[in-house]
Amino acid sequence: MKHSRLFSWIIITSLLLAGPALIFSAGSGESADSPKADKPFSLAVIVPGVTAGSPIYEQLVEGARKAIDENPGTSMKVVELGFNQAEWAEKLTSVVATGIYDVVITSNPSMPFVSMEVAEQFPDQKFIFVDGYIDGHPQMASYLYNQVEQSYMLGHLAGLITTSSMKGANPSLKIGMIVAQEYPALNKMIIPGFEMGAKAVNSGITLDYRVVGNWYDAGKAGELAKSMVDAEVDVIGVVAGGAAAGVFEVAKLRNKYVMYWDDNAYAQAPGVIAGCGALKQAKLVYEVVTDALNGNIVYGTARVLSAADGYIEFITDDPNYRATVPESVREKQQTVINAIVSGELVLEAPEL
Numbered sequence: 028m029k030h031s032r033l034f035s036w037i038i039i040t041s042l043l044l045a046g047p048a049l050i051f052s053a054g055s056g057e058s059a060d061s062p063k064a065d066k067p068f069s070l071a072v073i074v075p076g077v078t079a080g081s082p083i084y085e086q087l088v089e090g091a092r093k094a095i096d097e098n099p100g101t102s103m104k105v106v107e108l109g110f111n112q113a114e115w116a117e118k119l120t121s122v123v124a125t126g127i128y129d130v131v132i133t134s135n136p137s138m139p140f141v142s143m144e145v146a147e148q149f150p151d152q153k154f155i156f157v158d159g160y161i162d163g164h165p166q167m168a169s170y171l172y173n174q175v176e177q178s179y180m181l182g183h184l185a186g187l188i189t190t191s192s193m194k195g196a197n198p199s200l201k202i203g204m205i206v207a208q209e210y211p212a213l214n215k216m217i218i219p220g221f222e223m224g225a226k227a228v229n230s231g232i233t234l235d236y237r238v239v240g241n242w243y244d245a246g247k248a249g250e251l252a253k254s255m256v257d258a259e260v261d262v263i264g265v266v267a268g269g270a271a272a273g274v275f276e277v278a279k280l281r282n283k284y285v286m287y288w289d290d291n292a293y294a295q296a297p298g299v300i301a302g303c304g305a306l307k308q309a310k311l312v313y314e315v316v317t318d319a320l321n322g323n324i325v326y327g328t329a330r331v332l333s334a335a336d337g338y339i340e341f342i343t344d345d346p347n348y349r350a351t352v353p354e355s356v357r358e359k360q361q362t363v364i365n366a367i368v369s370g371e372l373v374l375e376a377p378e379l
């Protein structure tokens with residue numbers, strides 16, 4: 028008698044104790060037999076394109092690797108989606124469908140939209156987008172760079188160079204821009220920022236602007252650069268991934284200058300690449316992956332990152348920059364960089 032009363036007391040007590048845990052685990056949206064349950068953190072790093080030749084993607088992988096390496100037991104897998112954008116959603120679906128990855132991290136402004144249907148199909152999957160914007164989606168967190176700032180700094184130097192007496196500069200006030208493809212962040216932030224920066228030097232400067240059509244064709248990008256130089260362009264901005272190599276080559280042969288986005292590339296074409304902007308993508312990705320594996324990401328939110336926050340820079344501490352751009356020009360450029368970083372010159376990111 029005594030025994031059976033004790034037995035029922037044990038059963039009732041354990042039910043009372045286990046109850047909230049059962050309710051809690053059901054509420055977390057992950058069934059006990061899902062591959063993710065009780066497993067150490069696993070990350071999918073999705074490269075929408077090819078890593079090599081695109082510093083923004085190289086930094087994505089580098090930042091994620093650093094965070095994963097610092098946290099024993101966690102793991103990551105890098106998946107390149109390749110250059111055929113029509114296949115991206117399907118390839119992403121096959122990664123998510125494995126159910127292995129706690130978080131998918133990827134980078135470029137199109138990826139929130141590419142991921143939308145995949146997210147609907149897999150409501151337990153979390154996504155982090157860097158260099159992209161999506162607000163209010165419960166499975167997604169995003170971090171957008173204010174590309175107006177990076178592009179304004181590069182455009183300003185382009186303006187200073189085309190109006191200078193530097194050896195590759197001609198009297199015409201034409202600058203150029205070669206891009207891989209058009210997308211809202213390019214049309215609303217990158218091109219207007221570049222043009223605005225140049226016009227701040229001289230409002231008579233005009234922009235010759237051409238589209239390659241993909242992120243790899245260096246030959247075509249080179250052809251576009253040649254025809255620009257024939258039309259008296261002396262400084263060319265390039266946002267074209269691996270295709271940028273063709274622009275470097277033509278600019279070198281024709282003694283012209285290149286402005287480069289996202290990273291320090293001066294050493295790739297010394298004397299030719301006269302200005303490099305930089306996104307601190309490796310730092311950002313390291314921080315957000317660290318937050319993700321500690322459960323500290325607030326999904327449903329979007330952040331815009333700026334030069335004042337330390338995520339956007341213009342690289343001046345490189346010997347090639349100092350060797351290519353004369354001190355008088357560098358001083359004027361520094362004034363604008365300082366104004367943007369300090370917040371004295373406000374360049375707001377528009378709605379995309």
Ligand code: RBF
Nearest residue numbers: 076081083135136137158210242266268288289
């Ligand atoms: N940037 C790259 O450097 N390499 C790429 O392969 C690449 N592919 C992109 C594909 C799409 C659909 C979009 C919207 C952007 C892509 N970007 C790529 C551009 C990148 O997001 C960013 O805008 C530029 O690198 C300038 O910072």
